[in-house]
Amino acid sequence: xxxxxxxxxxxxxxxxxxxxxxxxxxxxxxxxxxxxxxxxxxxxxxxxxxxxxxxxxxxxxxxxxxxxxxxxxxxxxxxxxxxxxxxxxxxxxxxxxxxxxxxxxxxxxxxxxxxxxxxxxxxxxxxxxxxxxxxxxxxxxxxxxxxxxxxxxxxxxxxxxxxxxxxxxxxxxxxxxxxxxxxxxxxxxxxxxxxxxxxxxxxxxxxxxxxxxxxxxxxxxxxxxxxxxxxxxxxxxxxxxxxxxxxxxxxxxxxxxxxxxxxxxxxxxxxxxxxxxxxxxxxxxxxxxxxxxxxxxxxxxxxxxxxxxxxxxxxxxxxxxxxxxxxxxxxxx
Amino acid sequence: xxxxxxxxxxxxxxxxxxxxxxxxxxxxxxxxxxxxxxxxxxxxxxxxxxxxxxxxxxxxxxxxxxxxxxxxxxxxxxxxxxxxxxxxxxxxxxxxxxxxxxxxxxxxxxxxxxxxxxxxxxxxxxxxxxxxxxxxxxxxxxxxxxxxxxxxxxxxxxxxxxxxxxxxxxxxxxxxxxxxxxxxxxxxxxxxxxxxxxxxxxxxxxxxxxxxxxxxxxxxxxxxxxxxxxxxxxxxxxxxxxxxxxxxxxxxxxxxxxxxxxxxxxxxxxxxxxxxxxxxxxxxxxxxxxxxxxxxxxxxxxxxxxxxxxxxxxxxxxxxxxxxxxxxxxxxxxxxxxxxxxxxxxxxxxxxxxxxxxxxxxxxxxxxxxxxxxxxxxxxxxxxxxxxxxxxxxxxxxxxxxxxxxxxxxxxxxxxxxxxxxxxxxxxxxxxxxxxxxxxxxxxxxxxxxxxxxxxxxxxxxxxxxxxxxxxxxxxxxxxxxxxxxxxxxxxxxxxxxxxxxxxxxxxxxxxx
Numbered sequence: 001x002x003x004x005x006x007x008x009x010x011x012x013x014x015x016x017x018x019x020x021x022x023x024x025x026x027x028x029x030x031x032x033x034x035x036x037x038x039x040x041x042x043x044x045x046x047x048x049x050x051x052x053x054x055x056x057x058x059x060x061x062x063x064x065x066x067x068x069x070x071x072x073x074x075x076x077x078x079x080x081x082x083x084x085x086x087x088x089x090x091x092x093x094x095x096x097x098x099x100x101x102x103x104x105x106x107x108x109x110x111x112x113x114x115x116x117x118x119x120x121x122x123x124x125x126x127x128x129x130x131x132x133x134x135x136x137x138x139x140x141x142x143x144x145x146x147x148x149x150x151x152x153x154x155x156x157x158x159x160x161x162x163x164x165x166x167x168x169x170x171x172x173x174x175x176x177x178x179x180x181x182x183x184x185x186x187x188x189x190x191x192x193x194x195x196x197x198x199x200x201x202x203x204x205x206x207x208x209x210x211x212x213x214x215x216x217x218x219x220x221x222x223x224x225x226x227x228x229x230x231x232x233x234x235x236x237x238x239x240x241x242x243x244x245x246x247x248x249x250x251x252x253x254x255x256x257x258x259x260x261x262x263x264x265x266x267x268x269x270x271x272x273x274x275x276x277x278x279x280x281x282x283x284x285x286x287x288x289x290x291x292x293x294x295x296x297x298x299x300x301x302x303x304x305x306x307x308x309x310x311x312x313x314x315x316x317x318x319x320x321x322x323x324x325x326x327x328x329x330x331x332x333x
Numbered sequence: 334x335x336x337x338x339x340x341x342x343x344x345x346x347x348x349x350x351x352x353x354x355x356x357x358x359x360x361x362x363x364x365x366x367x368x369x370x371x372x373x374x375x376x377x378x379x380x381x382x383x384x385x386x387x388x389x390x391x392x393x394x395x396x397x398x399x400x401x402x403x404x405x406x407x408x409x410x411x412x413x414x415x416x417x418x419x420x421x422x423x424x425x426x427x428x429x430x431x432x433x434x435x436x437x438x439x440x441x442x443x444x445x446x447x448x449x450x451x452x453x454x455x456x457x458x459x460x461x462x463x464x465x466x467x468x469x470x471x472x473x474x475x476x477x478x479x480x481x482x483x484x485x486x487x488x489x490x491x492x493x494x495x496x497x498x499x500x501x502x503x504x505x506x507x508x509x510x511x512x513x514x515x516x517x518x519x520x521x522x523x524x525x526x527x528x529x530x531x532x533x534x535x536x537x538x539x540x541x542x543x544x545x546x547x548x549x550x551x552x553x554x555x556x557x558x559x560x561x562x563x564x565x566x567x568x569x570x571x572x573x574x575x576x577x578x579x580x581x582x583x584x585x586x587x588x589x590x591x592x593x594x595x596x597x598x599x600x601x602x603x604x605x606x607x608x609x610x611x612x613x614x615x616x617x618x619x620x621x622x623x624x625x626x627x628x629x630x631x632x633x634x635x636x637x638x639x640x641x642x643x644x645x646x647x648x649x650x651x652x653x654x655x656x657x658x659x660x661x662x663x664x665x666x667x668x669x670x671x672x673x674x675x676x677x678x679x680x681x682x683x684x685x686x687x688x689x690x691x692x693x694x695x696x697x698x699x700x701x702x703x704x705x706x707x708x709x710x711x712x713x714x715x716x717x718x719x720x721x722x723x724x725x726x727x728x729x730x731x732x733x734x735x736x737x738x739x740x741x742x743x744x745x746x747x748x749x750x751x752x753x754x755x756x757x758x759x760x761x762x763x764x765x766x767x768x769x770x771x772x773x774x775x776x777x778x779x780x781x782x783x784x785x786x787x788x789x790x791x792x793x794x795x796x797x798x799x800x801x802x803x804x805x806x807x808x809x810x811x812x813x814x815x816x817x818x819x820x821x822x823x824x825x826x827x828x829x830x831x832x833x834x835x836x837x838x839x840x841x842x843x844x845x846x
Binding site (some may be wrong): 001028029031032033034036037041052053054056057060061064065067068069071072074088092096157161163164165166170173196197198199200201202204205207208209211212213214215227231232318319323324327330331332 | 371372373374375376380427430431434435438439440448449451520523524527528530531532533534535539540542543545546547548549552561623624641643645675701702705706709789790793794795805806808809810811813
């Protein structure tokens with residue numbers, strides 16, 4: 001018995017220290033889509049250092065982790081903070097501001113969504129509704145076309161959307177609907193729900209079902225047609241061009257408050273706006289770079305969004321209230 | 334084992350306190366629970382109860398009938414059936430959903446109106462869980478002595494009476510154990526409920542996730558965790574209280590066998606269509622090119638083509654090896670702890686089973702906080718520990734049944750021959766419990782190899798990736814072909830495991846008989 005307790009005590013005591021020069025917290029796809037492997041070795045060589053990339057689900061997971069560790073931060077840099085996550089990051093005070101000298105490389109100053117420079121943007125893309133043009137011959141031009149009377153039969157069970165409670169993409173689409181309809185958004189959802197085939201936990205499951213032809217519409221990204229062309233020479237998937245426009249998601253990086261490697265962390269923020277980092281974004285992240293680097297040919301298939309919807313009118317603190325309202329409409333019981 | 338009695342210091346209890354209670358209580362200390370009952374939460378609770386209840390009842394019907402055939406007849410493919418619970422634990426939900434889409438989806442082979450409804454949720458839950466009932470029922474039938482059954486046959490030839498007055502009462506402890514387990518699995522189901530239910534349904538786990546990730550309101554997340562714990566703990570407590578009152582029979586005896594009945598053939602056809610074809614589909618989809626519809630090995634080759642796969646941050650071989658290491662360590666830890674704790678089995682069985690009321694995400698949340706406040710634990714230690722916490726109730730129950738089946742006369746004979754406690758353990762108890770030990774190890778191994786929720790929350794570097802993580806990351810990297818191939822590979826590993834188990838069980842079974 002004594003041995004058991006010794007064994008258990010040993011397990012408790014064993015710990016492993018982080019040993020890299022710079023620790024970056026990132027969402028899974030920073031590694032899984034290949035950007036990490038393309039840019040991190042270059043940074044390591046440039047500054048003769050070691051970088052450890054720690055991934056954790058999507059960007060919301062990463063910020064959660066950072067907040068957990070607020071008192072004893074293990075990371076130096078966080079990647080993936082977008083407009084919807086920035087208020088929480090600021091409220092929790094987990095970042096410190098830094099304005100990189102390379103900020104002038106950003107082609108469109110509207111992309112600098114944090115004017116206090118807690119977060120520096122590095123890529124962006126629009127959330128959009130994509131569709132299979134072989135199945136949808138006359139794509140609607142207005143969001144309202146999906147929710148008005150008479151549209152229900154035509155588009156019944158034809159949408160795959162992501163759950164705003166569990167998915168960043170789903171949450172952004174939810175905020176987009178709120179920004180268009182305001183407090184009437186619940187009426188939209190009440191009318192629209194018959195068009196929903198299913199709601200998935202994350203974007204990946206939705207994409208899996210959409211790729212298998214389960215539904216003609218999916219909430220995804222405006223660069224998807226470029227992806228389909230690049231990987232399969234497939235051009236049937238297109239982006240709905242709605243008069244309402246779509247919101248743009250801008251992803252940024254920030255320096256973690258409490259970092260012990262401030263100089264190197266600053267150099268990394270400078271680095272994300274350099275050509276080496278930016279030119280690798282389009283074919284790995286399937287997002288647009290924020291600086292003027294040439295785009296691959298397949299990006300001519302990526303949709304141009306004719307109107308950008310600003311999500312500034314969406315009150316982050318009221319989202320819980322509206323999500324509950326959404327649940328009451330969507331849930332059957 | 335015969336002389337060990339640790340009381341409150343029972344190793345299983347100490348293990349659970351150290352590695353389950355401490356992290357979860359830590360969550361409540363750091364983030365005191367906040368409750369807010371509203372209409373959507375009520376809807377979620379009502380739905381969760383209803384679908385769990387229906388899924389449990391239907392799993393019971395299929396499981397009971399299959400358990401009868403497996404145990405009371407000399408049916409073909411008995412080993413295959415007995416090993417089905419392994420598949421229930423290993424088969425990832427996403428692989429099953431992909432197979433169901435191939436079979437029943439819009440472009441499916443059998444286009445029936447099944448997916449994206451409550452029927453689809455219950456279908457998937459029954460597919461997953463009926464083998465648990467079958468296994469428990471089959472074990473229960475082993476305890477009905479042929480002499481009792483023959484006496485009953487003399488008194489009454491009515492089959493319904495026999496089921497009502499002999500089988501059900503004798504099997505009740507087993508049925509209740511299985512029911513508790515299945516109910517908890519269905520109540521805490523997450524992705525399957527969202528995805529197959531067409532978004533119209535959700536479980537409490539979705540809310541926990543929402544408060545953890547979306548709002549980062551850890552106090553409300555903590556409140557949901559506590560609410561879920563109370564709901565499930567109350568349920569398991571009631572069931573196991575009932576179980577302990579009804580549990581009178583233990584041991585393994587010579588049992589009466591019957592001719593394979595006519596209804597058995599209908600059941601086999603039903604199972605073949607709705608259970609085995611989906612499972613078989615998971616096995617083969619990795620070898621189909623969905624663009625051309627032809628057989629292909631390209632996805633399987635791509636899986637192993639490089640020493641570093643960016644989608645998972647390491648090689649697939651490393652992920653498989655990690656899975657085997659985590660699962661192997663889990664099997665060893667749970668078996669050793671169960672063996673050390675089995676003496677007070679009945680008393681602690683209820684405590685252990687009620688730990689199933691705490692879900693993997695809640696436990697992982699606790700470990701995240703603990704690691705931040707105290708020490709960072711290497712994943713090769715942390716993950717097997719968490720998997721052990723999750724699988725201990727099942728492993729323990731299996732070993733407990735083996736322990737209870739040892740006849741006191743065997744121990745007395747050993748004592749008369751002058752064997753000490755250690756000799757009794759090595760030469761009498763362990764061989765007699767070999768089958769239970771093998772079952773316990775396999776269940777622990779299976780749970781560990783397929784766990785996703787806690788793993789995804791805790792793993793942070795590619796080098797710690799296992800098969801479940803790799804599967805999720807292939808899907809999220811749009812590599813559906815590789816994901817299907819990995820699902821097929823996992824099914825092959827599963828089949829390999831349970832053929833090995835069947836062989837071992839047969840071998841050990843002969844010893845214990």
